Each structure stands twice: as C-alpha cells, then as structure tokens.
Amino acid sequence: MKYSIGEFSRLTNLGIHTLRYYEQEKLISPERNSANRRCYNDKDMAWIAFIKRLKATGMPIKEIKRYAQLRSSGNSSLNERLEILIQHRQILDDQIKQLKEHQAKLNEKIEFYKEEIASQNLSIQSTFRKETIFL
C-alpha cells in the first residue's frame, strides 16, 4: 500500500509537519510520485513505528538519524546497528530501574501524606468533639 502524507500522518499519529521534519532530519526518505508528492509505503510505516519506539525510550533524534543512515547503507551495517540497539537496551534497562526506584519513593511519600492528613482529620474531629461536648 502507498500513502499520501495526509493519510500517513493520520495512520502514524504524527502530524504532517513532523513527518516533513523527520524527512529533513533524514530519519525517513519516502519515495515521490510524478508530481513530487511523498509516497509512503508499509515499510515506511514499520520504520516509523520503530522510530516512535526509540523516541519513546528517550533516544534523541540525532542518534536515530545515525541508525537511519546505517539502515540505508544496507546489510553491511547490521553489526553496528545491533550495537546501537544493545547499547540502547542498557539505557532503557537503567531507565526502568530508576523509575521503579522513584515509584517506590513516591509511594512512600504518598503513604506519609495520607497519615499526615489522617492525623489532621483526627485533631479536627477531636476539636469538633470537644466543641460538641462543650457546647
């Protein structure tokens, strides 16, 4: 299947401007038809999906660009690409580890807040009780 930039934008959730920007940055190079219109295909689709994954895991555009260049240079770059991927996996693993730590601490903090609030409500309640007693 072939897609115009409009269709492709809808299918990838990526905004026409963003797609053109990615092309400018050489992340992707769709074919052109006779009228110079961009013609994205299913391979582009899969590639964009992967780009989105890399981005979502914090890889900067520049690094994705490097990967894209290797990709376009064919099979001889497989090893180098694999290395980038393995390196990025390490980064991702660390990232997840960090986030889990933050998650644990945040949970602690939330528990602390709940207790704090509970004890406040208690003192309000007792004040209220006193008031009802003394009124």
Add this chain to the structure above:
Amino acid sequence: MKYSIGEFSRLTNLGIHTLRYYEQEKLISPERNSANRRCYNDKDMAWIAFIKRLKATGMPIKEIKRYAQLRSSGNSSLNERLEILIQHRQILDDQIKQLKEHQAKLNEKIEFYKEEIASQNLSIQSTFRKETIFL
C-alpha cells in the same frame, strides 16, 4: 546546616544557574543573609531532592511550581498536594508499563538482528567454503 549557593550547587549537582533559575520559577525560596546572599538549609536540600525526583519522572517545571506553591501555603493544602502526587503516581505507573513494553519489543528486535547476522555469517562462510573448494 546552612549552605551558600556554591556549596549547595555541589551538594545537589545542580549548577548555580539552575538553582537561580528554579528560584526565579518559584520552585524554591532560600533565605538570604545580611548581605543578600542565598542561605540554603537542610530542608531546602530535602525539597530539592524531591524536585529532582519529580523532574526525573517527567513532571514539568510548571506542575512542580504548582506543588511548591501549595507547599508554601501550609497544611491546608495537604489534600491537594496528595492529589497531585496520586495523579503523578498514575502517570509514573503508566510510564513504567510503556517502557517495559518497549523493552520487550527491543529485545525481540535484538534477537532478530542477531539471527540475521548469524545467517549472514553463515552464507559468507559457505561462499568462502565454495571459494576454497573451487580455488
């Protein structure tokens, strides 16, 4: 303990400029001494540590600022702060879930690459074998 901005910068790993920027953005309001110099204390330290956590989990400065404002408005804002925290926990949980998914897919991709490379090495080997046979 009290710290000058220089010391505090070293202790927090946050760059003097960044600390001043955070103050400008009202994330933190250290006291000043007679000479108008900033005097950070241990409470500021703990607070900065928490700011760093919020940042590291993707909370934008503006939202941290909102939290900081509530914090400075005292105990009456405990509930509201708790809500921000709980909401942020949700975001963090989702984030971790997403990253794990990306991790799984990345691992798949890496395995795929390894196989690809292995089969290439094989074909090179066999070409090489042919050559050695036919030479």
Add this chain to the structure above:
DNA sequence: ATACAACATAGAGTTCCCTCTATGTCAAGG
C-alpha cells in the same frame, strides 16, 4: 474553467529547560 483541498518548500516561531554574559557588590587575604 474554476474553485478547492491537499500537497510542496523555505524559513520563522514556540516551548521547555536550562546556561551563559554583562555588569555590579561585597568580604576576606596578601
């Protein structure tokens, strides 16, 4: 034929989060 929407490019603008520069003040050491 003409109107219209979708496409094209070049380049400016925006947002976020710093980071740096220019300029000035002040306290302490040689």
Add this chain to the structure above:
DNA sequence: CCTTGACATAGAGGGAACTCTATGTTGTAT
C-alpha cells in the same frame, strides 16, 4: 589598600523537537 573570588541581578543565548506561516503548485470535482 587593593585584588580576588564568590556572590548578586537582568537579560541574552542555546539546543532539542517540534509547529506554524507564507507562498506556490497540483489533481479533482462541479
């Protein structure tokens, strides 16, 4: 006393990743 270095403010600069504007072209429906 004077230099030095850490501090102060105000505001400019920078990079990343978009996002938008201006202007022009093309293909299709009326």
